[in-house]
Amino acid sequence: MSAAxxxxxxxxxxxxxxxxxxxxxxxxxxxxxxLIRAIGTGLDVEADIDIDAHGLVVLPGLVDLHTxxxxxxxxxxxxxxxxxxxxxxxxxxxxxxxxxxxxVADTAGVVEQVWRLGQESGYCDVQPVGAVTVxxxxxxxAELGAMHDSAAGVRVxxxxxxxxxxxxxxRRALExxxxxxxxxxxxxxxxxxxxxxxxxxxxxxxxxxxxxxPAVAEEAIIARDVxxxxxxxxxLHVCHVSTAGSVEIIRWAKQKxxxxxxxxxxxxxxxxxxxxRSYDPVYKVNPPLRTEADVLALRKALADGTxxxxxxxxAPHPAEDKDCEWAVAAMGMVGLETALSVVQQTMVDTGLLKxxxxxxxxxxxxxxxxRLPGHGRPVSVGEPANLVLFDPAYRGTVNPDSFATRSRxxxxxxxxxxxxxxxxxxxxxxxxxxxxxxxxxxxx
Amino acid sequence: MKRHLVSAADLTRDDALLILDxxxxxxxxxxxxVKKLPTLRGRTVVNLFxxxxxxxxxxxxxxxxxxxxxxxxxxxxxxxxSKGESLKDTALTLQAMGADAVVIRHHASGAPARLAQSDWLxxxxxxxxxxxxxxxxxxxxxxxxxxxxxxxxxxxxLAGRRITIVGDILHSxxxxxxxxxxxxxGAQVTFVAPPTLVPIGIENWxxxxxxxxxxxxxxxxxxxxxxVQRERMNAAFFPTEREYSRRYxxxxxxxxxxxEHAIVMHPGPMVRxxxxxxxxxxxxxxxxxxxxxxxxxxxxxxxxxxLGGAVFADGAAEPARSEARTDSSEAAL
Numbered sequence: 001m002s003a004a005x006x007x008x009x010x011x012x013x014x015x016x017x018x019x020x021x022x023x024x025x026x027x028x029x030x031x032x033x034x035l036i037r038a039i040g041t042g043l044d045v046e047a048d049i050d051i052d053a054h055g056l057v058v059l060p061g062l063v064d065l066h067t068x069x070x071x072x073x074x075x076x077x078x079x080x081x082x083x084x085x086x087x088x089x090x091x092x093x094x095x096x097x098x099x100x101x102x103x104v105a106d107t108a109g110v111v112e113q114v115w116r117l118g119q120e121s122g123y124c125d126v127q128p129v130g131a132v133t134v135x136x137x138x139x140x141x142a143e144l145g146a147m148h149d150s151a152a153g154v155r156v157x158x159x160x161x162x163x164x165x166x167x168x169x170x171r172r173a174l175e176x177x178x179x180x181x182x183x184x185x186x187x188x189x190x191x192x193x194x195x196x197x198x199x200x201x202x203x204x205x206x207x208x209x210x211x212x213x214p215a216v217a218e219e220a221i222i223a224r225d226v227x228x229x230x231x232x233x234x235x236l237h238v239c240h241v242s243t244a245g246s247v248e249i250i251r252w253a254k255q256k257x258x259x260x261x262x263x264x265x266x267x268x269x270x271x272x273x274x275x276x277r278s279y280d281p282v283y284k285v286n287p288p289l290r291t292e293a294d295v296l297a298l299r300k301a302l303a304d305g306t307x308x309x310x311x312x313x314x315a316p317h318p319a320e321d322k323d324c325e326w327a328v329a330a331m332g333m334v335g336l337e338t339a340l341s342v343v344q345q346t347m348v349d350t351g352l353l354k355x356x357x358x359x360x361x362x363x364x365x366x367x368x369x370x371r372l373p374g375h376g377r378p379v380s381v382g383e384p385a386n387l388v389l390f391d392p393a394y395r396g397t398v399n400p401d402s403f404a405t406r407s408r409x410x411x412x413x414x415x416x417x418x419x420x421x422x423x424x425x426x427x428x429x430x431x432x433x434x435x436x437x438x439x440x441x442x443x444x
Numbered sequence: 445m446k447r448h449l450v451s452a453a454d455l456t457r458d459d460a461l462l463i464l465d466x467x468x469x470x471x472x473x474x475x476x477x478v479k480k481l482p483t484l485r486g487r488t489v490v491n492l493f494x495x496x497x498x499x500x501x502x503x504x505x506x507x508x509x510x511x512x513x514x515x516x517x518x519x520x521x522x523x524x525x526s527k528g529e530s531l532k533d534t535a536l537t538l539q540a541m542g543a544d545a546v547v548i549r550h551h552a553s554g555a556p557a558r559l560a561q562s563d564w565l566x567x568x569x570x571x572x573x574x575x576x577x578x579x580x581x582x583x584x585x586x587x588x589x590x591x592x593x594x595x596x597x598x599x600x601x602l603a604g605r606r607i608t609i610v611g612d613i614l615h616s617x618x619x620x621x622x623x624x625x626x627x628x629x630g631a632q633v634t635f636v637a638p639p640t641l642v643p644i645g646i647e648n649w650x651x652x653x654x655x656x657x658x659x660x661x662x663x664x665x666x667x668x669x670x671x672v673q674r675e676r677m678n679a680a681f682f683p684t685e686r687e688y689s690r691r692y693x694x695x696x697x698x699x700x701x702x703x704e705h706a707i708v709m710h711p712g713p714m715v716r717x718x719x720x721x722x723x724x725x726x727x728x729x730x731x732x733x734x735x736x737x738x739x740x741x742x743x744x745x746x747x748x749x750x751l752g753g754a755v756f757a758d759g760a761a762e763p764a765r766s767e768a769r770t771d772s773s774e775a776a777l
Contacts, residue, residue: 198553206643209553209577209620214644278561279554324530327552327575 011428012048013037019053019389021379022355029058031385034428039381051433053389056422059359061093061386063366063375065185065263066160066239066311067336069095069126071117072110073102078316078406080117083336084124086314086405088431090336091388091421092124094367094375095314099131100161106131106142108150115152122440123431127370130154132173132184136162141173148180155371158185160239161286163221165191170225174234181371183235183261186225188246189287193217198327200273200288208276210326213288215243222246226253226260237369238262240313242287244297251306261369263311264298266335266342271295271411281322281329282411285315302361303352309366312339316407334405341417344392349418374427385428394420404437448560448569449746452580452624457601460628464588465598466745467738473510474737483752484513487544492518492534493572494550499712499736500572500582504547507743511752516543531555535564543567545751553577568750576615581746582711583621585739587629589731590666592738593707603630608660610636610692611670611719612681614643618670618711623651634660638692640681641672657692661701668709669694669719685718695721699729707731 013032020026021039028043029036038045064087070078078086080097087095097114099105105114111128118126130147134140136159147154157177164170164186173184194217199205201212222238226249229236238250241262253260267285272292275283283289301307315332322329335342343362347353353361359379367376377383398412424432431438446454455463473479489508493501501517508515520534531550538546545568548556553575560569573579587602594605607626613619613635626633633651635642646653654660661667672692674685682688694708702708708720708730716722724730 201644203645203648206645206649207620209575209615209617212644279557280561320530323532325550325552325555325558327554 014049015047016051016053019056019058021058031428036383036385056389056391057355059388060363062091062362064092064095064312065366066313067095068315069097076318081121082406084121086336087124088424089404091340091424093386093426094125096127096129098160099129104131104135106134108146111147111152112150128152129156129158132157132159132164155182160187163187163189171228175232178234183237185237185239187239188218188221190217190220199276200290204273215245219245222249230258235259240265242268242290244294247297247301261308263309264307265313266339269346270342279326281326284329284331285333286331310362312336317409322409334407334410338412341419344419385425387425389423391422392419450556450560450571451578452583452621457628463745467741470744471741482512484511487513489513489545490516490518490538490543492546492548494520497549503739504743506740532564539565547572549573578621579617580621582618583625585742588738588742589735601629605631605665607631607666608634608664609668612641612672613637614641616670666707672719693719694724696723699724
């Protein structure tokens with residue numbers, strides 16, 4: 001089916017009753033023809049489907065700036081279809097598909113292919129990210145303009161997984177994308193300081209005899225990049241910030257008024273490098289899990305807005321790439337289906353963010369950074385009906401076997417996490433209802 | 445004792461003393477014409493070596509054979525990945541063949557821990573050196589050697605003894621296992637190395653750190669010199685081999701600054717002319733050869749205590765204490 005369904009008169013209409021819109025009072029929401037038609041108490045309208053949303057919170061559809069959908073090339077780990085199904089189950093209505101596929105998304109052809117697969121899936125909008133350099137090699141700029149001008153309309157460029165470490169290439173990329181309001185999303189990792197790196201460098205790495213990934217390797221690149229962005233007057237986005245020191249540099253850059261944004265992953269808001277003591281590669285991720293002091297600094301920065309967005313860095317891997325020795329295991333964790341629960345636990349239940357703040361960090365701001373005009377909109381009449389119904393009172397144990405993603409590499413297996421996505425609407429079409437994916441045939 | 449020996453940190457003081465005392469008893473065997481006990485008859489021990497190691501592998505093999513175990517050498521040289529078979533599949537294969545214990549040497553830190561925690565195999569896992577993590581039987585043989593020289597006797601520990609370990613601490617599994625075991629036994633450990641070869645976070649380890657070898661020598665009861673790989677200087681850990689030798693190497697003049705009773709140790713292989721001069725290596729105060737002999741006794745003790753007479757029920761082991769329980773093949777898996 002086509003993700004675009006607006007305006008067709010065959011669309012199912014919904015009346016959501018007694019939902020709490022963000023932190024406000026309970027109201028009814030009428031969805032028809034892809035739009036929010038009415039909001040009020042005791043709405044007297046006819047709808048095809050009534051949903052009793054008592055106890056549920058309504059958020060705008062979540063937007064992920066950082067998702068690995070793996071297609072093309074690693075369909076054994078994830079496909080655009082399974083990845084967008086996982087996204088829908090996690091409450092997302094748009095995801096940015098990272099460029100490190102096989103082949104790399106460094107041409108108009110590849111980004112258009114990913115974009116088209118997203119259109120066909122219908123579960124979630126897929127906005128391809130283009131590579132900054134050819135083959136992610138950091139040597140030669142990819143055809144950034146061609147990717148922007150393609151049907152995929154790429155605005156976010158990243159060599160994620162690798163750092164654009166050459167200062168001249170980074171400067172040029174930042175300058176070049178100004179022509180079409182693009183942004184360079186940097187994976188900040190000084191390569192020489194992280195040769196052989198296996199985990200955060202600190203107390204635990206020393207004891208475990210695993211190669212260290214020092215915080216300075218991230219912070220040094222961020223410091224350089226914010227100065228470059230200021231110098232050329234461009235937009236910089238910092239991927240998966242993981243250290244307290246990085247937060248300080250970004251805070252400083254923002255105080256200067258520079259156009260710098262940043263994201264943090266759910267796992268860096270919850271987990272620490274102490275977990276690596278098990279040598280279980282499910283905890284192996286890049287950037288690595290850091291210390292408790294870093295976790296607390298990241299939460300604070302997300303709360304005060306220094307960090308703009310939560311981004312999942314959803315990184316599916318097949319079982320054999322994790323069922324092995326730490327040193328040879330792949331880096332990354334799946335995260336789409338647990339993101340909102342982790343944010344509830346770390347930010348909402350701790351009093352650091354209200355639901356309004358969650359909407360800002362997981363929908364409004366990421367949509368603005370990615371320049372997605374139809375997403376991150378307020379929950380109000382006339383807006384596209386991109387919505388999540390979330391049950392914050394739900395308590396459950398994470399069971400990877402229930403995931404929609406094709407991979408199972410979650411660090412939360414067996415952990416009790418709060419909250420559950422009850423329903424997700426993409427332009428008025430339910431992609432998830434009662435916590436379950438709506439079958440493809442049922443999407444209208 | 446636990447079912448596995450993965451880290452020296454897993455050993456309590458009682459565990460460690462039991463191993464050392466058992467090793468003392470078993471050491472008497474080596475003086476006999478027939479150096480063999482029937483203890484592990486019918487038990488299968490696999491030496492799973494992913495990394496070249498002549499001395500450790502030979503030492504384990506001698507220990508296993510002296511206890512009459514069926515010994516299988518499974519050499520998986522190079523990385524399991526380059527071979528195409530995963531550690532998991534190798535382990536499943538050994539399990540299917542009925543391995544009662546797996547002695548594993550692996551280039552990846554944590555590989556023995558993975559084996560021990562997984563359900564890939566059910567036998568005991570003995571760490572024979574994993575990456576830059578640990579080498580617990582080396583620490584045990586070092587402690588055994590130190591005890592013989594510094595506080596000989598059954599049930600004795602190393603309380604108050606001052607042990608200095610010099611060299612590439614950052615990459616040394618010997619140093620990591622030793623700091624755990626020696627502090628468990630009451631010793632005071634000092635690491636000496638250039639700052640580049642000391643791990644980040646060492647200030648929280650139970651040891652002292654010095655960058656100056658000469659100042660530590662007079663306060664040392666046992667001095668352990670670690671091998672320093674020449675290739676480290678290519679990664680700028682130190683400028684040249686000669687400079688390393690001058691600042692951190694042990695020569696005759698420095699040997700003379702040690703107290704008279706102090707011993708010089710080395711886990712081998714030595715790089716003569718780098719961390720130790722030939723003069724010191726060949727001096728009677730150097731215990732390198734003795735350490736090798738003690739390695740066999742200590743590894744026999746570990747195998748004996750983990751496997752000898754152990755009755756496996758629900759995957760848990762009842763360790764045989766020191767009574768002379770022998771053959772129990774009928775109780776094996």
